Amino acid sequence: MRGVLCDSKYEELLAQFAKTSKLSIGLIIGQIGKSGKDLVVHLAKTQHSEQKAEPDEEQMTGDELTKVSDIKNSIVAEHALNAIRMIVGGFNILGLFVVSENILMSDNGALQKIKTILMDIKSTLNSNGILYASTDQFDNGDKIFLNYVASHKNFICKTISTDPSKAANVSPVDWKFVSKSMEFFEFETTYEIATTFPLKHTTNQFDTEKYVMGTIDKIAGNLAKSIMFFNGEPCEAELTVEKFVKNFANEDSSKIKVTIYSDAAATPFATSENGILTPQESLISYTGIITSRVYAASRNTIAEVEGFIHNDIIRSITTRLQIYYDAFLANDDGGNDDEEEKDREVNSTCPPRRVFFPIGNSSITFCDYLFQNENEETTVKQSMEILGIELDLQEVDSSAEAAIQYTVSEKTDSDNSNAGGGVEEATKLAVKDSGKMIIIFGIVGIVVALIASVILQFLMN
Amino acid sequence: MTPNLQISQLVINRLKNLKNECSGGLFGLMYSKNLIIMGFDLESSDKLNFKKMQDNFPTEIDLCGLFKFDECSDAEAHMQEILSCVDITDNPILLKVNRERDNFELQASQYRNGKLETIEYEIVSETEIYKQFFYARLIGYIELAADKCEKSIKNEFLSLRKRLASGNVIFKIKCANNNPIFFDTNNIIGLDQEANLSEILEFTRVKKTDEGGKKSKKVEQTPSDFSVVNITCLLKKSDENDKNQRKSLNFILxxxxxxxxIKIDTLAALHINTKAIALYDILIESLCRTLRLIEDNMLEQLERGKEVSVPSTYHFKPDNFGHFYTCIYADAISDDNDYLKLKRRELHQQLGIQLNKPVFRRANNYQFDVVNSSLLINPHVGLKSTVDGGKQSLVQGRYTYHHYMQDNFNDDGWGCAYRSLQTLCSWFRFQGYTEAKIPSHEDIQRYLVKVGDKQSNFINSRQWIGSTEVAMCLNGFMNIESKIMHVGSGTDLASKGSELIYHFESQGTPIMIGGGVLAHTILGVDFNNSTGELKFLILDPHFTGADELNVVQNKGWCGWKGINFWDKNSYYNLCMPQKPVIF
Structure with a gap:
């Protein structure tokens, strides 16, 4: 039988949800156990409100779910997407919890509904770039479903298959709330990227985005061929973290430094025809770092940790570029409201940087992404909205990655494209500025015309 | 501290053979308390070549002085020039060569406090050099984006070199026990920090005996070439600088x-007693050297025309040269292009090599893979002939021994001529006349069917081929013409001494001989033209055993044979390949 361990404080959290809502649904976040129990590290309730972006929480409590069939799949799937972007590599969304007044396990309709939600989550996560969100290779598509029954103050846990050809039905899971907190070891690395890839040429913004996102696959390919050193030394793939940590007993064993070296056999991207090199029409040049922190339990092997790091780095790149393009395209469309529009105009000049925050469970940190003009307050807000984690401002660690300093004047002064920002962005800003100018000229023109007409009117009289 | 001066025997041999030249730069390697002179270049009065050539020499072999022939007048001027360029020693060396008629004298002195002091020197044999030195071959791959202009290319290469030199790279050596050795900035992982480079050589050598199941022939035998250790270059992708410097991910379209x-492929010459910990810096210099060469090549291409093509590295080790010399050629410029011909002509002159054979064509690229394979190279070396007062004339240059049962292919009883042809082909490959690969039995059969010499059922058959087919194939695969010599019987071969001497002196190619049911390869003759005694150096393709030199030599699979070796009742045809006149 599949087993799950979860910190008992989350049982209290579920009880809390039961008190405030008749029905709540949320994500189970944790590390799947290849052999052994799954480790759940967080439960994140889905804010089931139409105005999900609205920060006023009190308003949400009024818009309450009462039955499973009322749950909107798209909202949960959207929540899963937002959440996976904040979860570091090695952790995934393992399933769903539902807090209900009555037991759902015998309600076929409810189970069927949960299955469709899980399927929608899966398809949303799979269609948003390389996030390594799928755990199918370990659980065969069987996701955990935890039902906390308010009336009994008790819970039942089963798996639900996301395979459309199978029935929703369900195998039991041995879910245990444990009071002893789980031990995780932190592996930190900074992946420096200074790579240029040829890019298919296009003038269409949507195609550019598609091609840019396509290069992440190449980065992943090269990263997969890299070798990693742990605390400065190569490690046997099958060594467990427990044994590894013992070898470094004298050092601070809770944080392990990982260094990545690219292999000499990295895939070539430069192309030539009969030996002749022609300038590439379009290229994408990546610079800067991706700070990665992943968490492994003592049972994990070094090979698994390497996988976590790989997934974390790629998940982080995908997320940054997606958020960047979301903001960029929203900006092009005119945005929703004035304030956000103004924010994004500056934001979308470069991808956001990664910040970390504790989730209050073990030493684990999750992450958020901040545009240049955003600050830790944004993360405090985001972590509450998406993960239900209440943070102090000071708890947000924004020191891992320095923001790219970008100003228009810097760009025009410098013809060295390594300085950050880019030609494309510089032009874009100019276009935006000219847009503003048109408005200003327009307003001035109207005012002048108005004054002129008033004067004319006055003279006529 | 004055180092002991050593001079490679090969350098002395080459100096002896120089004609009309008067001065040049000396290139040597410092190790322990010694300076060994490994090579030289020739300077003409108007150009100083040594500055340009430094990067083409293997890392660690650096400009260390000057040689001049007595009659040379402008040596003093060169000495001043060279002095300012010598980095590896404070006391550059001057070799004075005195050559009068057959007399050859060499006097060494060192430049100390503005004066020349005569010093002693020691001559080191070729074999000893192969024992004491080995090469590290560093392999890697980097891509560099640059605008197609001089300024940008220079900038990008400069920043790449800076990046690599500032500790952003580690080196990995594969070992027999599967535990690689890593070299970091000031740390060796997987090897004692105090170890000598000889230990690295040992670690990699064990592998060869393990893999092929063969005995460590290269260790026991007198070495006939350098050992080469392959090292891969890994780029550090983790930025461990000050946190404030770490800018988050950005991209630019x-x-x-x-x-x-940039295909990194660079060589460093190493002495076995050098401390392993010193290797990191040597390899970094090696990286920088090859990057400078590649950059120069790119800039030269830009200067010449609109197109630039992929720069590729070629390592050459001319016969009797004693060290490698590296060139970068642009992929789109063929060897027969006038520009490259001119470059090669200059190179021949600058290194004192005659223009009578290819030395720096792409096909001359040192065949590291063949050298490291199980194939025996020149198994005749070391065999003694016994013709009293005879004149020996042998194959010139390298070839590999091809015989029955190799390549997991059973051709016992029918494949001898095919194997002899393969040996002939290997000679043309090694000597740089062609880049064509050595044909397999099936390649050979298909070709003979294609040109109409055989019926289609010949393919995959076990039918023999003769000397004329060998000649056809040499022409078809390697573009080589051959002469066919007909000999009425085995006894008649006795009268061919002079002709064969002439062949080996003028052509130096191995000869395939077919007669009766057998085919052999003749690698040389030993002929006394007053007594008429003649012996043949035979390489026998009928050998079916493993490629072990002592077996091949001791059991006579490669050996000197008298005239009785040939069948009196058979006629023979000799396929005598003629080398093309190219350089």
């Missing part, structure tokens, strides 16, 4: 830039 593939 760019237009119209070159993406230059």
């Amino acid at each position: 760019e237009k119209n830039r070159l993406l230059i593939p």
Whole structure:
């Protein structure tokens, strides 16, 4: 039988949800156990409100779910997407919890509904770039479903298959709330990227985005061929973290430094025809770092940790570029409201940087992404909205990655494209500025015309 | 501290053979308390070549002085020039060569406090050099984006070199026990920090005996070439600088830039007693050296015309040279292009090599893979002939021994001529006349069917071929013409001494001989033209055993044979390949 361990404080959290809502649904976040129990590290309730972006929480409590069939799949799937972007590599969304007044396990309709939600989550996560969100290779598509029954103050846990050809039905899971907190070891690395890839040429913004996102696959390919050193030394793939940590007993064993070296056999991207090199029409040049922190339990092997790091780095790149393009395209469309529009105009000049925050469970940190003009307050807000984690401002660690300093004047002064920002962005800003100018000229023109007409009117009289 | 001066025997041999030249730069390697002179270049009065050539020499072999022939007048001027360029010693060496008629004298002195002091020197044999020195071959791959202009290419190469030199790279050596050795900035992982480089050589050598199941022939035998240790270059992708410096991920969309593939392939000469910990810096210098060469090549291409092509590295080790010399050629420029011909002509002159054979063509690229394979190279070396007062004339240059049962292919009883042909082909490969691969039995059969010499059922058959087929194939695969010599019987071969001497002196190619049911390869003759005694150096393709030199030599599979070796009742045809006149 599949087993799950979860910190008992989350049982209290579920009880809390039961008190405030008749029905709540949320994500189970944790590390799947290849052999052994799954480790759940967080439960994140889905804010089931139409105005999900609205920060006023009190308003949400009024818009309450009462039955499973009322749950909107798209909202949960959207929540899963937002959440996976904040979860570091090695952790995934393992399933769903539902807090209900009555037991759902015998309600076929409810189970069927949960299955469709899980399927929608899966398809949303799979269609948003390389996030390594799928755990199918370990659980065969069987996701955990935890039902906390308010009336009994008790819970039942089963798996639900996301395979459309199978029935929703369900195998039991041995879910245990444990009071002893789980031990995780932190592996930190900074992946420096200074790579240029040829890019298919296009003038269409949507195609550019598609091609840019396509290069992440190449980065992943090269990263997969890299070798990693742990605390400065190569490690046997099958060594467990427990044994590894013992070898470094004298050092601070809770944080392990990982260094990545690219292999000499990295895939070539430069192309030539009969030996002749022609300038590439379009290229994408990546610079800067991706700070990665992943968490492994003592049972994990070094090979698994390497996988976590790989997934974390790629998940982080995908997320940054997606958020960047979301903001960029929203900006092009005119945005929703004035304030956000103004924010994004500056934001979308470069991808956001990664910040970390504790989730209050073990030493684990999750992450958020901040545009240049955003600050830790944004993360405090985001972590509450998406993960239900209440943070102090000071708890947000924004020191891992320095923001790219970008100003228009810097760009025009410098013809060295390594300085950050880019030609494309510089032009874009100019276009935006000219847009503003048109408005200003327009307003001035109207005012002048108005004054002129008033004067004319006055003279006529 | 004055180092002991050593001079490679090969350098002395080459100096002896020089004609009309008067001065040049000396290139040597410092190790322990010694300076060994490994090579030289020739300077003409108007150009100083040594500055340009430094990067083409293997890392660690650096300019260390000057040689001049007595009659040379402008040596003093060169000495001043060279002095300012010598980095590896404070006391550059001057070799004075005195050559009068057959007399050859060499006097060494060192430049100390503005004066020349005569010093002693020691001559080191070729074999001893192969025992004491080995080469590290560093392999890697980097891509560099640059605008197609001089300024940008220079900038990008400079920043790449800076990046690599500032500790952003580690080196990995594969070992027999599967535990690689890593070299970091000031740390060796997997090897004692105090170890000598000889231990690295041992670690990699064990592998050869393990893999092929063969005995460590290269260790026991007198070495006939350098050992080469392959090292891979890994780029550090983790930025461990000050946190404030770590800018978060950004990307720039760019237009119209070159993406230059840089295939790192560079050599460093190493003495076995050098401390392993010193290797990191040597390899970094090696990286920088090859990057400078590649950059120069790119800039030269830009200067010459609109097109630039992929720069590729070629390592050459001319016969009797004693060290490698590296060139970068642009992929789109063929060897027969006038520009490259001119470059090669200059190179021949600058290194004192005659223009009578290819030395720096692409096909001359040192065949590391063949050298490291199980195939025996020149198994005749070391065999003694016994013709009293005879004149020996042998194959010139390298070839590999091809015989029955190799390549997991059973051709016992029918494949001898095919194997002899393969040996002939290997000679043309090694000598740089062609880049064509050595044909397999099936390649040979298909070709003979294609040109109409055989019926289609010949393919995959076990039918023999003779000397004329060998000649056809040499022409078809390697573009080589051959002469066919007909000999009425085995006894008649006794009268061919002079002709064969002439062949080996003028052509130096191995000869395939077919007669009766057998085919052999003749590698040389030993002929006394007053007594008429003649012996043949035979390489026998009928050998079916493993490629072990002592077996091949002791059991006579490669050996000197008298005239009785040939069948009196058979006629023979000799396929005598003629080398093309190219350089």
